[in-house]
Amino acid sequence: EAQVTQNPRYLITVTGKKLTVTCSQNMNHEYMSWYRQDPGLGLRQIYYSMNVEVTDKGDVPEGYKVSRKEKRNFPLILESPSPNQTSLYFCASRDRSWSSGANVLTFGAGSRLTVL
Amino acid sequence: AQSVTQPDIHITVSEGASLELRCNYSYGATPYLFWYVQSPGQGLQLLLKYFSGDTLVQGIKGFEAEFKRSQSSFNLRKPSVHWSDAAEYFCAVGFRDNYGQNFVFGPGTRLSVLP
Numbered sequence: 001e002a003q004v005t006q007n008p009r010y011l012i013t014v015t016g017k018k019l020t021v022t023c024s025q026n027m028n029h030e031y032m033s034w035y036r037q038d039p040g041l042g043l044r045q046i047y048y049s050m051n052v053e054v055t056d057k058g059d060v061p062e063g064y065k066v067s068r069k070e071k072r073n074f075p076l077i078l079e080s081p082s083p084n085q086t087s088l089y090f091c092a093s094r095d096r097s098w099s100s101g102a103n104v105l106t107f108g109a110g111s112r113l114t115v116l
Numbered sequence: 117a118q119s120v121t122q123p124d125i126h127i128t129v130s131e132g133a134s135l136e137l138r139c140n141y142s143y144g145a146t147p148y149l150f151w152y153v154q155s156p157g158q159g160l161q162l163l164l165k166y167f168s169g170d171t172l173v174q175g176i177k178g179f180e181a182e183f184k185r186s187q188s189s190f191n192l193r194k195p196s197v198h199w200s201d202a203a204e205y206f207c208a209v210g211f212r213d214n215y216g217q218n219f220v221f222g223p224g225t226r227l228s229v230l231p
Contacts, residue, residue: 043160
């Protein structure tokens, strides 16, 4: 089944304790992206990646890091989490082609993070 | 910069009533437009998309949307709402930037359905 898999789905941590949220897709997609969802703000892009070793900042990159060492994986790293990073996080991917049939984001199920 | 607005934060309709969710975008070129739905506790699912051609597009679950270039709008409609349609709905724009192609999402509209 074509899918984007995020782990963990739920996490409670404390301020300053480094954590990584993994994201993996099995569709051979080149584009991958991380979003955070907060009430009233919708989905805001954190980082995105057009291909292996190519990443760029989205709208809210502060406090986050990413890496794209292989096509299928795009982990989100919080080096020193703070309470304002408590949020619902989504990973998404899509095919590189901008053709009408391929230009659709496939989302993971989400990871709910609480930083105390 | 590209942006998407959804003027209604929360809408409540009765089951069986018609529905229209508003979406306006700001983008200098022809946009790619999307509606996604997020059911409680779930991820986002694509309802429909517009790339070109017929400005009225049909999606899943009986939804449709109409692209109006003159109004920079892409409103979502359904003639008869079901209780299972209660969810959050996001409008999104796909656009080209310096690095390729990217997306921006609106803030979402939460739909409640009364029995």
